[in-house]
Amino acid sequence: MLIYPPGEVYQRGEDRCQINVNASVANALRACNDLGYIASALKNKNFSVFLKDYPAEKLKITDFFNDFKREKPDAIFISTTNGSIFYDLDFIKEIKKINKETVIILKGAIFYNISQEFINNFDFSNVDFLIGAESEFIAPLLIDAIFNKNEEITSIQGIAYKNNNEWEINKLEAFPDNLDDLPFPDRSLMKNSLYINPDTNRPMATITISKGCPFDCIYCLSPVISGKKIRVRSINSIFREISECFSKYNIKDFFFKSDTFTADKNLVTELCNRIIHSELKGKVNWVANSRANTLDEETIIKMKEAGCSMIAIGYESGSDESLLKMKKNISVEDSIRITALIKKHKIKIFGFFLIGFPWETEKHLNLTKELIFKLDTDFIELSIVTPFFGTELYSSIKEKINNKIFGKDSFKYLISSDNYLSEDYLMNFRKEVVLKYHLRFKYIIKKLFNKNLTFQVFLNYVKYGIRLIKNYL
Ligand code: SF4
Incomplete structure (x- = not known):
């Protein structure tokens, strides 16, 4: 089992x-x-x-x-x-x-x-x-x-x-190098209809594109559990899996899973070209992760042509000081620039933000709040940073948190150490920002008057809205 x-x-x-x-x-x-x-x-x-x-x-x-x-x-x-x-x-x-x-x-x-x-x-x-x-x-x-x-x-x-x-x-001495050695996940045993893209209301398959990330963000597990070297699948193998999903399971929506999809520009270009020059062009819709400094306009245009409908970006913070301390290797300016560029080509953006780092004060959080509203992306997530075992963040505060991290998640059960803003402060801050963001008249109108909005997708938005409000009541 x-x-x-x-x-x-x-x-x-x-x-x-x-x-x-x-x-x-x-x-x-x-x-x-x-x-x-x-x-x-x-x-x-x-x-x-x-x-x-x-x-x-x-x-x-x-x-x-x-x-x-x-x-x-x-x-x-x-x-x-x-x-x-x-x-x-x-x-x-x-x-x-x-x-x-x-x-x-x-x-x-x-x-x-x-x-x-x-x-x-x-x-x-x-x-x-x-x-x-x-x-x-x-x-x-x-x-x-x-x-x-x-x-x-x-x-x-x-x-x-x-x-x-x-x-x-x-110990695992070395990461397996050849991802093409893996079979495709057995989707005949998975109930694909359970995993829906809320934006289309259709089943969404996850396709592994690559593993590993060369960056050093101190809170992130990716370089720890997948290594810093990017290991990629061959375009042939990726494309065969997409085609199998499409023809055998009637799946048209995909999440292209990489730690940072756009970290390898050649891979992205080749994959997009493969889709563009195939019978799948115009028939598939996909989303992928990126970061503010690994994406350029040429790639955005290519991704759009190949069916990319949404890019998820980890902006994390509106404070350059915080970005530096978390070793994110981006600036607030990068975030603003890339957001404008993606919006120009009408691809949706899911923005991810983090609060609660040990050095953060109200000042840092307010800068993050300011950036969230300034970027005004289609969807947001505001998480309270979790010092996962194995990360640099965990090592730097492990004495203070005394293993209280096990059994906790980013939204419900926080940890606190002497350096942290209080749990109540972080939770209230998150609640205030998230509710204010989604209850803006401008935001609701934009969602309702989207020309691609079907009744079913409208119902999904309502469902997510209710989930959001319920979580805070
Ligand atoms: S947050 Fe993104 S860029 Fe940073 S280490 Fe993790 S996967 Fe890499």
């Missing part, structure tokens, strides 16, 4: 952000590709596979246990997050009460680069294996080793396993 366990809806497949979807402003749930990759690889090795995203299907614990009793799995692979880890461990305890022989493999970015000291923070007595990163490569090898004994478990990199009840850690 490959599952996201019942409970709160986290972006479990997105190791980098692990966002609590319902507590966020406008984030849409992404497909469970991490499970899909493993499903494909295991089916190729003749395992039978059961895959389910329980939270996305709004299923309960009882639904899981009905499936569990019927399927009688030999092993369960569970994707966890920093926010859900304690909840997931309790869930696993219940599984082991029913059948202690079931092998439990728990995967999550927080297990990357773990130590014995880290393990002592948790009760892993009911867990058999931990995987920290690259689970799409590692889990199939591990499962094969457990059940077919083709390889020694002790020789598999990137896992932690038990030896006479003591945890042994096998």
Whole structure:
């Protein structure tokens, strides 16, 4: 069984952000590709596979246990997050009460680069294996080793396993280089209709384009868990996956997943050209991540022609001092310039902002607020920075936060250290900015008089609006 366990809806497949979807402003749930990759690889090795995203299907614990009793799995692979880890461990305890022989493999970015000291923070007595990163490569090898004994478990990199009840850690020595070695995620087992692009109301597939990021943002997990070298898939492989989604599953909307899609201009240009010169031109719609200083007008024009409808940008802050301290390597001026350029070509923008860094005062936050309104992007997310285990931010304040970060997420359960603005201040600031932003007359009119607005998309906007207001009531 490959599952996201019942409970709160986290972006479990997105190791980098692990966002609590319902507590966020406008984030849409992404497909469970991490499970899909493993499903494909295991089916190729003749395992039978059961895959389910329980939270996305709004299923309960009882639904899981009905499936569990019927399927009688030999092993369960569970994707966890920093926010859900304690909840997931309790869930696993219940599984082991029913059948202690079931092998439990728990995967999550927080297990990357773990130590014995880290393990002592948790009760892993009911867990058999931990995987920290690259689970799409590692889990199939591990499962094969457990059940077919083709390889020694002790020789598999990137896992932690038990030896006479003591945890042994096998570090991941190098990131797998050839992403084309991966099969496509098994979308016949994934319920694609659960993962909707709210802007079109159509299923949206996530397509991995590349992994890794050369930048040094101190709060970000990407360079930690995916490396600083950008590893790219071949254009042929990417295009075949897009075409398979289109022809086999009737999927026309895509999220092109890269840590920074536009960090490699050649890759973007080649991929866009491939789409432009294919039968998919004008038939597919996609979104991708970028940053304020890795995008130029020529690339924007190319992306638009190839079907890009929205670019997500991590602006993070309106304070140059804050941007410098977080090693973002952009300036406020860069943010203003790139936003004007993208708007000129009528591509939507999803702006991401962060508050709550240890050095930040009201002054920094007010500059960020000012920038949010000035940029006036189509959608925003204002998160309270989470010092994820493994990041430079975590290391710099770990004594102060004393591991209180585990089990927390960016929106609901904050941490505080002596240096922080208070939790109440940050939460109230976020609430004020987010509500004010979305309840502007100009913003509502712009959304309602969009010429592409269908009734169903209108309903999606209403749904997100209600979610937003509900979160603050
Ligand atoms: S640019 Fe910064 S925030 Fe974006 S993926 Fe790279 S390190 Fe992370």
